Amino acid sequence: MITTHYGDLNGGDAYFVQRLGSQAWDRSTNNDRTAALFMATRAIDRLNFANQKKAVSQELQFPRGDDTNVPSAIVSAAYECAIKYLEGVDMDLEARNLGIAASSFGGARTTFHEEYHSENLRAGIPSVEAWYYLRPYLRDPGDLNISRAS
Numbered sequence: 001m002i003t004t005h006y007g008d009l010n011g012g013d014a015y016f017v018q019r020l021g022s023q024a025w026d027r028s029t030n031n032d033r034t035a036a037l038f039m040a041t042r043a044i045d046r047l048n049f050a051n052q053k054k055a056v057s058q059e060l061q062f063p064r065g066d067d068t069n070v071p072s073a074i075v076s077a078a079y080e081c082a083i084k085y086l087e088g089v090d091m092d093l094e095a096r097n098l099g100i101a102a103s104s105f106g107g108a109r110t111t112f113h114e115e116y117h118s119e120n121l122r123a124g125i126p127s128v129e130a131w132y133y134l135r136p137y138l139r140d141p142g143d144l145n146i147s148r149a150s
Contacts, residue, residue, distance in 0.1 A: 003060055005041040006070055006078035009033055015079045024086035032086060040081035043091070043124050044074065050139045064137075073133040080130035089126040 007015075009030055016022035025033065041060065051065035062070040120131035 003058075003070075005034075005037040006044065006060070006062070007037055007040075007075045007082070011075065012037070012079050012082065015076065016083070022083065025083050028086050033082065036082035036085040037078055039085050040078040040130075043081055043126070044077060044130075044134065046124055047134065048139045049137050071137070074137065077125075077127075077130040077133035080127040080133065081125060084126035084130075091121075091124060091126055 012025060012033060016025045028036070045061045047061075049061055049064060053061060054063040054065070054067060060070075062074050118128070120126070120128050123131070125131050125134065
């Protein structure tokens with residue numbers, strides 16, 4: 001069986017029963033939930049993870065290394081990203097907003113410091129909670145991977 005996304009609808013139902021603020025999942029159709037899990041998986045799989053895929057032929061980034069299954073933290077991250085997509089988070093808009101130095105509307109003004117941008121948004125992950133699940137699996141940005149081509 002080819003795995004196309006992390007998590008599944010039954011697992012999502014069980015996950016969100018134990019989480020406050022799950023109305024977006026509860027109100028969504030199964031088609032929308034599945035689409036959100038696909039989107040979440042694509043966002044997660046774009047990250048630079050430590051170790052190698054378990055099998056070169058596998059479609060997704062997990063399992064990796066000595067794991068035989070996808071870690072539960074990765075599945076939880078997929079659910080957390082999925083609910084953000086179901087809530088209407090638009091990563092294109094979020095990416096554009098990262099560059100805002102100042103914005104005003106009427107009497108309200110917003111200014112962002114250029115040196116601070118949310119790490120999860122810079123990585124394309126719409127949920128801080130998901131980022132906490134994913135962070136331990138990421139390759140250290142200071143690591144250098146050298147291989148010999150012959």
